[in-house]
Amino acid sequence: MEETLGFWAFSHTIVIPRLMEGIWITLKLAILSGVIGFILGMIIALMRLSRFKMMNWLALGYVTLFRGTPLLLQILFIYFALPTLINVNLDSFPAGILALSLNCAAYLAEIFRAGILSIPKGQTEAAKALGLSHNQTMFKIIIPQTYRRIIPPVVNEFSALTKETSLVSVISLGELLYVTQRIGAKYLRPWEVYFWSGLGYLMIVLLLSYVASRLERNLLLKGGV
Amino acid sequence: MKSTEVILTIKNLEKTFGPLQVLKDISTEITKGEVVVIIGPSGSGKSTLLRCLNYLEVPTSGEIHFKNERVGHKKKEKELDLQRSQIGMVFQSFNLFPHLNVLENLTIAPLSVLDVSKEEAEARATDYLKKVGLLEKIHAYPRELSGGQQQRVAIARALCMKPEVMLFDEATSALDPELVGEVLKVMKELALSGMTMVVVTHEMDFAREVADRVLFMDGGVIVEEGSPAELFHSPKEKRTQDFLRKL
Numbered sequence: 001m002e003e004t005l006g007f008w009a010f011s012h013t014i015v016i017p018r019l020m021e022g023i024w025i026t027l028k029l030a031i032l033s034g035v036i037g038f039i040l041g042m043i044i045a046l047m048r049l050s051r052f053k054m055m056n057w058l059a060l061g062y063v064t065l066f067r068g069t070p071l072l073l074q075i076l077f078i079y080f081a082l083p084t085l086i087n088v089n090l091d092s093f094p095a096g097i098l099a100l101s102l103n104c105a106a107y108l109a110e111i112f113r114a115g116i117l118s119i120p121k122g123q124t125e126a127a128k129a130l131g132l133s134h135n136q137t138m139f140k141i142i143i144p145q146t147y148r149r150i151i152p153p154v155v156n157e158f159s160a161l162t163k164e165t166s167l168v169s170v171i172s173l174g175e176l177l178y179v180t181q182r183i184g185a186k187y188l189r190p191w192e193v194y195f196w197s198g199l200g201y202l203m204i205v206l207l208l209s210y211v212a213s214r215l216e217r218n219l220l221l222k223g224g225v
Numbered sequence: 226m227k228s229t230e231v232i233l234t235i236k237n238l239e240k241t242f243g244p245l246q247v248l249k250d251i252s253t254e255i256t257k258g259e260v261v262v263i264i265g266p267s268g269s270g271k272s273t274l275l276r277c278l279n280y281l282e283v284p285t286s287g288e289i290h291f292k293n294e295r296v297g298h299k300k301k302e303k304e305l306d307l308q309r310s311q312i313g314m315v316f317q318s319f320n321l322f323p324h325l326n327v328l329e330n331l332t333i334a335p336l337s338v339l340d341v342s343k344e345e346a347e348a349r350a351t352d353y354l355k356k357v358g359l360l361e362k363i364h365a366y367p368r369e370l371s372g373g374q375q376q377r378v379a380i381a382r383a384l385c386m387k388p389e390v391m392l393f394d395e396a397t398s399a400l401d402p403e404l405v406g407e408v409l410k411v412m413k414e415l416a417l418s419g420m421t422m423v424v425v426t427h428e429m430d431f432a433r434e435v436a437d438r439v440l441f442m443d444g445g446v447i448v449e450e451g452s453p454a455e456l457f458h459s460p461k462e463k464r465t466q467d468f469l470r471k472l
Contacts, residue, residue, distance in 0.1 A: 125281055126320035126379075130334035130386060131310025133302065140333060144324045223366040225323040 007192060015183060015196050022179030023200045025093075029165040029175055030204065033100035034158055040101060041108030046138070048113050059109065066106035072167050075099040079171040096168035096175075104161050111153045115146030148219040155212040159205045166201075176200055230257040232390055232421050233278060238287035240273055247273045249445040251287070255390070260422045262432040262453075265442035266468060271425045274442070275392050278423065279312045280305060292389065310338045313383030313391040317398050319375040321367040327354070327378055328363050331385050339386065346385070353381035357411050373404030377411050390421040397428060429472060433457055441465045 005013070047059035066074065079095040082088055090098065119142050127137040169178035180197035184190040219225070233255040240248040247270045255261055263271045276282040278289060280297035289296040291312065297305050322330050331350035335341045341349075354360045357377040367375055376396060383391060393412065397405045409431050416422055416435045426432065432439050432453055439456045441449045441464075449462045460466045 120318075120320075122316060122318050122320040123322065126314075126316060126322070128306075129279055129281060129309055129312070129314035129316075130382070131306045131308075131338040132334060133306050133338075136337050140337065141322055145322075223324045223326070224368050 018183050022176035026165050026176040030162045032097050036101035037104030040105035044109035045112035063106045066103050071103050092171040092173040096173050107157050115150040119145050145225045151216050162204050232257050234290040236288040239285045241285045247445050258419050259437045260416045261438050262424045262436035263440045269442040270445040271442045275394050275425050279309050310386050311389045313388035315393045315396045317395040319379045323367050326366050331382050335385050349385045353384045357381045372400045373407045376408045393424040
């Protein structure tokens with residue numbers, strides 16, 4: 001029956017509606033992991049730049065661990081190995097979010113650290129000379145100046161994250177690639193299915209780039225930093 | 226006119242960077258309302274001395290006292306921040322905050338450090354911008370200003386904290402020659418208003434006209450000090466004579 005459907009009819013009636021379910025989960029994974037990874041990444045970056053040696057070591061260890069092992073392994077570890085270690089059984093969705101956030105944070109931390117280090121020393125000195133505390137200097141003077149320069153690498157990382165959500169299909173989370181493989185196998189019409197799925201990822205990343213370029217332009221109008 | 230109240234005391238100050246000793250046993254006192262100009266060849270330690278006064282540079286040994294309280298040393302960070310807020314500093318490279326407009330540059334420290342009201346902070350900002358002749362730039366961003374204008378804003382920014390003393394670290398050295406005058410004029414007016422000032426500069430005319438006392442530094446020591454008349458017209462030390470001859 002399905003064999004007789006043409007490309008448009010097959011896409012329209014079967015592929016796209018099913019893929020929309022997957023894309024919704026992919027979006028949730030990407031946005032939630034992105035937000036959590038962003039906050040965690042900022043904390044780790046600040047720890048790496050902290051004056052306390054202990055903090056530096058912890059942050060460096062974190063980055064080394066999560067950047068030095070495959071994300072796929074991290075996902076499998078959290079989903080399959082963690083329950084045997086600490087008796088915490090995570091569903092595939094929270095397990096996926098956890099793995100993606102932790103991994104993304106490691107990369108973002110290095111982007112934030114580079115951004116903070118790129119601000120001239122004179123800015124910190126001027127802030128200190130005015131009596132601003134270490135935290136005030138960081139959050140009111142230094143970090144706001146990094147926004148425009150970290151947007152390109154952060155968008156890079158978020159694009160990578162969007163695509164890496166597909167790895168979570170290995171723990172049977174019904175995100176875009178998982179759904180794609182299922183309908184591809186069911187209808188034995190892989191090319192239409194993979195075509196629309198690829199377009200799905202592309203749309204998310206394009207949307208991200210568009211938002212980023214708007215953000216960059218707005219920041220350019222405000223002082224040009 | 227001169228009071229005898231000592232604002233800054235420098236006692237046996239030493240600073241080394243690795244194997245390099247930049248400051249050797251510096252001692253002097255700065256009294257309220259005094260304008261002290263520090264001159265000397267580059268590498269003589271004059272900027273380092275200035276930066277030690279508000280602990281941007283941590284002295285290797287020796288003491289700084291600001292209004293009878295020791296600066297920095299083993300202090301809680303908060304106390305050091307408070308001392309710094311009363312010591313204004315103007316840098317060679319202006320160091321305005323580029324993401325903030327002029328008004329925000331001027332109000333951020335009074336608002337975050339002194340906890341003054343928004344109205345008070347903006348009133349101060351307007352007042353000092355008027356004094357440096359840049360009121361019309363209140364909503365401009367730093368990149369829209371010339372170097373001379375940026376430095377005048379930087380002076381106003383420091384003044385908004387109502388500091389007890391102002392430090393100038395080669396405030397005109399990064400400026401195009403035609404912009405030096407407007408900054409020196411602001412500094413002169415500030416000196417005349419009775420502000421205590423410690424000025425590191427290569428502008429000898431400024432030192433002659435405005436200074437109450439001139440320190441000549443070379444090789445990390447204060448070689449000679451005196452009134453501008455004494456130092457410029459009858460320097461006693463050979464190193465001072467050599468330096469002044471080369472100008």
